[in-house]
Amino acid sequence: MAEQPRLDMARSQVFGEVAELYDAARPGYADALAEEVLAYAELGDRTAVEIGAGTGKATLPFAALGTPxxxxxxxxxxxxVLRRNTAGFPRVRVQTGRFEDWQPDGRRFGLVYAATSWHWVAPERRWDLVHDALAPGGAVALFWNPHGTRDPRLLAALAEVDRRHGLRQTPHSASASDYGQTPGDWADVLEWPEEQCRRDGRFTDLRAVRYRQERYYDTERYLGLLASVSAYRVLPPERLERTLADTAEVLDAHGGGIAMDQLTDLFLARVR
Structure with a gap:
């Protein structure tokens, strides 16, 4: 699988503009995911490192299980916002900075994980950085939560709005029926990490898991979700307003919301 071009770094910096909206609108991950990752990692009392933790959408399930x-x-x-959300978990520490600039300072960790953030890490360095942070046998867990629209008529109507405003790869641009049983079968823009990890050669016991659940967003909540997505955040304000208004018009004409399949696709590997 060819390496995909790195996403524009400017897009990785837009989420903080709407940190509260991001926290309120973004969905979490499959309920079973944290337990699955921890069972694989056999972490014990060792500390886990989260890359690009955001406001804590993936942090809180691990913290609730007592993970350092x-x-x-x-x-x-x-x-x-992350510090506020994790204030009740004394085993959680938050450090501000890029993963590329972070220094383990000789420490070795039992788990490094990234929740919808791996694609923002420099592709030419990320496997080296993870390997250098992990103890022998330490685990890496990478996961995303793509969505698929369930109603074909709504999908077509929203696709016309996206086309008119020059948007691609929006949360609703795939059909729920496009997804099969294979984790990463959506990865035509963001490379699914398995092949690159195999080529690296320093990791073993590669696994992939898919979870699926149904979600329904009413118009207001779905617009909040879109407004927290980088493809929308980089639009000029007037264009963003028009795009969201046109999307709302379509959603309201189709029952006032959108039914979706949310997948959580998980990739696991460990240091040899």
Whole structure:
């Protein structure tokens, strides 16, 4: 699988503009995911490192299971919300900065994980950085939560709005029926990490898991979700307003919301 072009770094810096909206609108991950990852990692009392923790959508399920966590978040505004959300978990520490600039300082960790953030890490360095942070046998867990629209008529109507406003790869641009049983079968823009990990050669016991659940967003909540997505955040304000208004018009004409399949696709590997 060919390496995909790295996403524009400017897009990785826009989430902090709407940190509170991001926290309120973004969905979490499959309920069973944290337990699956921890069972694989056999972490014990060792600390886990989270790359690009955001406001804590994936942090809280691990923290609730008692996991010692070091959360690395590049945006100070997102980190502020993250600290507030994890205030009740004394084993969670938050460090502001880019994963590429973070120094383990000789420490070796039992788990490094990234929740919808791996694609923001420099592709030419990320496997080296993860390997250098992990103890022998330590685990890496990478996961995303793509969506698929269930109603074909709504999908077509939203596709016309996206085309008119020059948007591609929006949360609703795939059909729920497009997804099969194979984790990563959506990865035509963001490379699924398995092949690159195999080529690296320093990791073993590669596994992939898919979870699926149904979600329904009413118009207001779905617009909030879209407004937290980088493809929308980089639009000029007037264009963003028009795009969301046109999307709302379509959603309201189709029952006032959108029914979706949310997948959680998980990739696991461990240091040899």
């Amino acid at each position: 966590l070091l959360c690395i978040e590049p945006d100070v505004r997102m980190a502020e």
